[in-house]
Amino acid sequence: MKKKKLLCLLSAFCITASSMLPAFAAEGIEGEEDVTLDFDTTATSSYSKNAASNGNLIVTIDPGHGGKDSGATAKYNGKTVNEKDLNLKIAQACKEELEKYDGVTVYMTRSTDTYVALSDRVQYAADRHSNLIVSMHNDASDSSSVNGTLMLLPIQSTYRPNLLTEAKKSATQIHNNLVSLGLKNRGYLQREGSTKYPDGSTADYYSILRNGTKANIPSMIVENAVLTSKHDYTNYLSSDAKLKALGVADAQGIVKAYNLKEKGAENSAAALGDAPFTDVYNTDWYYSPVIWGYNTGVIHGVTQTTFAPKDICTRAQAVQMIYGYVDNPDTDDMEMPFTDVSSDAWYADAVNWAFNVGVTSGTSDTTFSPNDTCTRAQIVQMLWRLFGVPIVDETSNFTDVSSDAWYANAVNWAAKNHITAGTSATTFSPDNACTRAEIITFMYNVSAYSYTGND
Ligand SMILES: [Zn+2]
Structure with a gap:
C-alpha cells in the first residue's frame, strides 16, 4: 500500500485526501515503478538556460493513457467513453493552437491510440530537451457529484525547487483559463510518494511529476474535467468542439505564461508556392525537403492542407x-x-x-x-x-x-x-x-x- 499523504502548499485551494485519492487510484497514473531512466541529469531544462532550445520553448504534451490503458471510463447514452480518447483530442487541439505561435516547438508522447509506459513519456520529453511537460487527463470519481478542473503539480522539494516555480507559471494560467470556461475550481494538488530524490528528500508520488523532476523538466498534470460527472461530460467532453475548447484553453495558458507571439505574416505558408501545406513555413529547417518531397510525389500531407512536420x-x-x-x-x-x-x-x-x-x-x-x-x-x-x-x-x-x-x-x-x-x-x-x-x-x-x- 502506498502512503496516502498529502502535501498541499497552495492552501487556498487545498483538497482533502478523502475526496481525492480514490479517484486517482482508479486513474492509474501513480506509477511507482522503479525503472532506470536514461536522463541527462546534468543538463538544465529551464527555459531561459537551455542551450539546446536556442531560445525556443520546447513543450511535450502527454495525452494520458492509450492503447490497453483506457484511463477512466464512463457510460453515456449506452456508449462507453474512454478517457484516453478525450485526452488525445484535447492534446491535439492544444498542439495545433500552440503551433500558431512563434518560438515554440511542440511534441506529443503519442499521437494515436497506443500504449506508452509512464516512464517512457518522460524519457521521450527528455530526449527532445523539453522545457515543459503538460500531461493531459480527465478525472474520475466514485461520487457523481464531483466535477471541475484540477491541476497536479510537483511538491515543493529541496531537490530542484525551481521546477515547481517554473511549472506554476503555466499551470496557474491554464487553470485560470479552464475555470473561465465555467469548470468548477478544484484547485491544485501536490502529493508525496514513498521514494526519494537523489538528495534524500521525499520524491513526488505521480510518475510524470517524479520522473519529470529527475529529468529536470518542469511538469504538470492537467485534470481538465471529470469524466464521471454528467455535468462535466455534457458541457465539456461530449463533442470534438468542446474538447477543442479545452485544448485551446490549455494552450493559451502556455502562450500567456511565456508571452508567445502569433506567427507573423512574413513567415506565412503562402510563401510555400506549389505545396499546399499551411503548417510548413519558409523559415523552417525542413522547408526545402518538404517542397522537394511534395513536388516529386514522395510525400502527401496528412490532410489536403497539412503535412504535420x-x-x-x-x-x-x-x-x-x-x-x-x-x-x-x-x-x-x-x-x-x-x-x-x-x-x-x-x-x-x-x-x-x-x-x-x-x-x-x-x-x-x-x-x-x-x-x-x-x-x-x-x-x-x-x-x-x-x-x-x-x-x-x-x-x-x-x-x-x-x-x-x-x-x-x-x-x-x-x-x-x-x-x-x-x-x-x-x-x-x-x-x-x-x-x-x-x-x-x-x-x-x-x-x-x-x-x-x-x-
Ligand atoms: Zn488519466
Whole structure:
C-alpha cells in the first residue's frame, strides 16, 4: 500500500485526501515503478538556460493513457467513453493552437491510440530537451457529484525547487483559463510518494511529476474535467468542439505564461508556392525537403492542407515515403509474409515491395508493426538497404553508435554521405523517434546521393 499523504502548499485551494485519492487510484497514473531512466541529469531544462532550445520553448504534451490503458471510463447514452480518447483530442487541439505561435516547438508522447509506459513519456520529453511537460487527463470519481478542473503539480522539494516555480507559471494560467470556461475550481494538488530524490528528500508520488523532476523538466498534470460527472461530460467532453475548447484553453495558458507571439505574416505558408501545406513555413529547417518531397510525389500531407512536420513518423509512413521515392513499383507478383498488414491498408503495396526487395525484414518473421514509431536507426537502416548495403571504411564520430550495433554500418554510410548530420556533432540518437520532418530530410539527402557500387 502506498502512503496516502498529502502535501498541499497552495492552501487556498487545498483538497482533502478523502475526496481525492480514490479517484486517482482508479486513474492509474501513480506509477511507482522503479525503472532506470536514461536522463541527462546534468543538463538544465529551464527555459531561459537551455542551450539546446536556442531560445525556443520546447513543450511535450502527454495525452494520458492509450492503447490497453483506457484511463477512466464512463457510460453515456449506452456508449462507453474512454478517457484516453478525450485526452488525445484535447492534446491535439492544444498542439495545433500552440503551433500558431512563434518560438515554440511542440511534441506529443503519442499521437494515436497506443500504449506508452509512464516512464517512457518522460524519457521521450527528455530526449527532445523539453522545457515543459503538460500531461493531459480527465478525472474520475466514485461520487457523481464531483466535477471541475484540477491541476497536479510537483511538491515543493529541496531537490530542484525551481521546477515547481517554473511549472506554476503555466499551470496557474491554464487553470485560470479552464475555470473561465465555467469548470468548477478544484484547485491544485501536490502529493508525496514513498521514494526519494537523489538528495534524500521525499520524491513526488505521480510518475510524470517524479520522473519529470529527475529529468529536470518542469511538469504538470492537467485534470481538465471529470469524466464521471454528467455535468462535466455534457458541457465539456461530449463533442470534438468542446474538447477543442479545452485544448485551446490549455494552450493559451502556455502562450500567456511565456508571452508567445502569433506567427507573423512574413513567415506565412503562402510563401510555400506549389505545396499546399499551411503548417510548413519558409523559415523552417525542413522547408526545402518538404517542397522537394511534395513536388516529386514522395510525400502527401496528412490532410489536403497539412503535412504535420513534427508528428512522429510510423513505420508504415516511413516505408510509404521510400516507396514513393522509387516511384511506386508494381507488386503484383510479390507475396508478403506479414500478418499485421491487411491487403487493403494504404501502405500494403509499400510494405510488400519493401520486404521483397530487402528494404525491411519486418519486426519479426510475420510482423511489420506498421503503427510502431520509426526510429532514426530504423530509417537509416532501410535507406542503407535500399542502396544495397554498401560498406564504408570510415566510422562515424557518433559516440552513441557502438561498432557492433545492428545499424552501425548503415549509420557510418549515412554519415559519410551526408545523409545524416546526427543530432549533434557526436550523437546520432539511434533510438529517437523520427518526426515526419526528419524522415523527409533523410529522403531529401538521399536524393543527392547516388550509389556507384564502390563507396
Ligand atoms: Zn488519466
